[in-house]
Every structure is written in C-alpha cells, then in structure tokens.
Amino acid sequence: MDKLQWLKERQNGIGGSDVGAIMGVNRWKSPFEVYVDKTEEITEVKESGELSYWGNTLEEVLAREFSIRTGKKVRKNNRQLIHKTNEFMMGNIDRRIIGENSILECTTVSAFKAKEWEGEEIPPSVILQCQHYMEVMGADSCYIAALIGGQRFVYKEIERDEELISMIVEAEKNFWINHVQKRIPPKLDGSEAASKYLSKTFRNIDASLRVNLKAEYKDKISEYIDIKNQIKTLDEALKIIENNLKNELGNAEKGEIDNFQVIWKGITSNRIDSKVLKEKYPDIYKEICRQSISRRFEIKEISH
Structure with a gap:
C-alpha cells in the first residue's frame, strides 16, 4: 500500500509506538496526541523529519549488523499485523528471526538519550512497544538492535512478560473503546495536538456568548x-x-x-513585503491573499 493508505490503516488500531504514550511513560508523546492521531482525518502525507528518514534508511544496516554479531538469520515482514482476538492491537514489526519464535526491532537513538541504554537499561516505552508486538505476534522474545549517537551499536533481548502484557492489553482496550471509538478525548494536556484540537473544535466564534x-x-x-x-x-x-x-x-x-x-550566526532570509506588494500590485495581492481566522487567548482583570 502507498504511504497515505498506510497512515489511514494505522488509525484502525493501536500500534507499538502508541503504547508508551497511552501508559504515560513516553516523555515525547502524550495520550492526547495518540487520540488525535487516531481520530483526525488524514488527507495528505506530511514530510518526515530527519530522525524518521535515517531510522528507516538505517533499518537494513542494523538488521544486517545484528545478524553478523549474533549469527541469527532475520527476514522482513512487510505487512500490517492484527491480534487474533483484540483487533484494536496492531503492529508493523521490522524483522522475524528465522528458527525462533522471536522478532527484531531496529532503532536509531540520539546521543542525548544514550544514558537510557547504558548497561542492561532499556527505555520503558521501548519495553512496552516490544511486549505489545510479542502479544500481537504470539512471540516469546524480542531483540532490539540500536545505533546510539550514530556510532555505537548495541543489541538486547526482552523476554515475554505475561503480567505486563495483561496490563498493556487492558490499557489499550480502555483507550480504544472509551476514547477513540466513543470520540471522547482523554484529559487535556499541554501538547500542540491538544491546542490544535481545541482550535479546530471551537473555531466558530459567537461574540454574543458569555460563560460564567x-x-x-x-x-x-x-x-x-x-x-x-x-x-x-x-x-x-x-x-x-x-x-x-x-x-x-x-x-x-x-x-x-x-x-x-x-x-x-548570520542568517539570510527572503521575505515578501506584503505592504509593498499591496501598494504596487494590488490585483496580485488580492489574488494570493488568503484570509485566516484564529482565536487569541488572554486573561485580563476587569472591574465590576
């Protein structure tokens, strides 16, 4: 499937990268952001950032290095997987390990997060992601191949944890049924997703209304x-x-x-002077000018 279709398909359930946010252990993503990801209409493919680009590009390199260092053979698994009973649980794993009931996940890690991978440490959100995939796949273990700071390769094994998996399933089930399916957002937070949601939901302004x-x-x-x-x-x-x-x-x-x-550092930027454009080329200005309506938030003290 193409990228747009794949993005829409991901809205049909909860993936491994969503679990840490739903369970509150992902410092970079909130439950509200996951809710918006699953409910907002997707009409276009947004350009991926550098981190996403290099993560996808280096996946093959990391899988190959894992095979070299461990002697284990791996195979790609290019399809969306769905849990046999809990259909809201889905996943796209990076590799299956041949001859074992195991899977492999490849990841690139910023140097700023290197401490999270020291010794036997594995970030909680990654552990939850792997347990999610193991439940979807029915696997016994999950290996992680990570490139840290672009220059240090590590691999670690996470074994299946039934107690943790039961907690994950319950959390995902609650989130999917009580929030996504019912279109009831979780508790508001300070994320950009929450701000955009409010602006979109309450974009019709009635100046005559007053709320006590x-x-x-x-x-x-x-x-x-x-x-x-x-x-x-x-x-x-x-x-x-x-x-x-x-x-x-x-x-x-x-x-x-x-x-x-x-x-x-000196930075040179080119900007259109809208005032000059309006004065010299009013017809062009009128043609390209697009009105936008937004809401400005402020608090001020008033006297009664």
Missing part, C-alpha cells in the same frame, strides 16, 4: 498569571545573559570555553 466560569477556575487563573509572571522574569534574566554573550562575541561567529561553544 466555575469557581475552581479562579484558582487556575491566579496560577496562570503567576506562572506567566515567572516566565517573564526568567525570560528577562535569560535575555540579559544572552546579550552579554553577544557583546563578548562582537563580530565573531563563535566563542568557546571548556566544553561549551557559543554561536551567533
């Missing part, structure tokens, strides 16, 4: 204002340090001290 907020929101508003003031204070302190460093660099692009490098 619940009493509990008075404390939330006070907390909001207090945090905003703290951010402002910290931003100012940060800017002072930044300006002093810029002053120290002067016309130099880079400065170094111990294991730190400070960069004040």
Whole structure:
C-alpha cells in the first residue's frame, strides 16, 4: 500500500509506538496526541523529519549488523499485523528471526538519550512497544538492535512478560473503546495536538456568548498569571545573559570555553513585503491573499 493508505490503516488500531504514550511513560508523546492521531482525518502525507528518514534508511544496516554479531538469520515482514482476538492491537514489526519464535526491532537513538541504554537499561516505552508486538505476534522474545549517537551499536533481548502484557492489553482496550471509538478525548494536556484540537473544535466564534466560569477556575487563573509572571522574569534574566554573550562575541561567529561553544550566526532570509506588494500590485495581492481566522487567548482583570 502507498504511504497515505498506510497512515489511514494505522488509525484502525493501536500500534507499538502508541503504547508508551497511552501508559504515560513516553516523555515525547502524550495520550492526547495518540487520540488525535487516531481520530483526525488524514488527507495528505506530511514530510518526515530527519530522525524518521535515517531510522528507516538505517533499518537494513542494523538488521544486517545484528545478524553478523549474533549469527541469527532475520527476514522482513512487510505487512500490517492484527491480534487474533483484540483487533484494536496492531503492529508493523521490522524483522522475524528465522528458527525462533522471536522478532527484531531496529532503532536509531540520539546521543542525548544514550544514558537510557547504558548497561542492561532499556527505555520503558521501548519495553512496552516490544511486549505489545510479542502479544500481537504470539512471540516469546524480542531483540532490539540500536545505533546510539550514530556510532555505537548495541543489541538486547526482552523476554515475554505475561503480567505486563495483561496490563498493556487492558490499557489499550480502555483507550480504544472509551476514547477513540466513543470520540471522547482523554484529559487535556499541554501538547500542540491538544491546542490544535481545541482550535479546530471551537473555531466558530459567537461574540454574543458569555460563560460564567466555575469557581475552581479562579484558582487556575491566579496560577496562570503567576506562572506567566515567572516566565517573564526568567525570560528577562535569560535575555540579559544572552546579550552579554553577544557583546563578548562582537563580530565573531563563535566563542568557546571548556566544553561549551557559543554561536551567533548570520542568517539570510527572503521575505515578501506584503505592504509593498499591496501598494504596487494590488490585483496580485488580492489574488494570493488568503484570509485566516484564529482565536487569541488572554486573561485580563476587569472591574465590576
């Protein structure tokens, strides 16, 4: 299937990369983001980032290196797998291991996350992902082949854990039935997905409406204002340090001290001057100008 069809197919169930977020152990993705991924309409394929590109590109290299170091033969498995009874559980595994009831997952890891892989350590979200795949496949174990920081290769084995799998199945079942199928989003969080969801859901503005907020929101508003003031204070302190460093660099692009490098790089960008375009080429401006409506959020004190 093509990429767009594959993305739509992934909305029919929960995959291994979703589990850590659903169970609250993925620091980079929230349950709300998974909910949006499963419920929003997909009309186009968005360009993948560098991390995704290199992860896909290096998968074959990692699988081959795993075979060299372990002597185990692996085989690709290019199809969407669905659990035999819990059809909301799906997965795309990287490789099957020939002659064993085992699977192989290949991953590239940023140098910033290297500590999560030291010794026998494996990130919790990866463990959950592998247990999910083992349940979907009915496998006994899952090997992980990881390239850390682009220069260190490690492989580790995760054995099937029935107790953990039962927790995963229950969490996924609850999320799928009570949130995705019923179209009831999980608890709001601070993710970009949550912000976009609110903007899309409540985009029709009625200026005549007034809402009497619940009493509990008075404390939330006070907390909001207090945090905003703290951010402002910290931003100012940060800017002072930044300006002093810029002053120290002067016309130099880079400065170094111990294991730190400070960069004040020149960047050239080309932007359309909309004011000039409107004055000189009003017809073209009118043709290319597109109106957009958004909602600006603010809190202000009023007198009664």
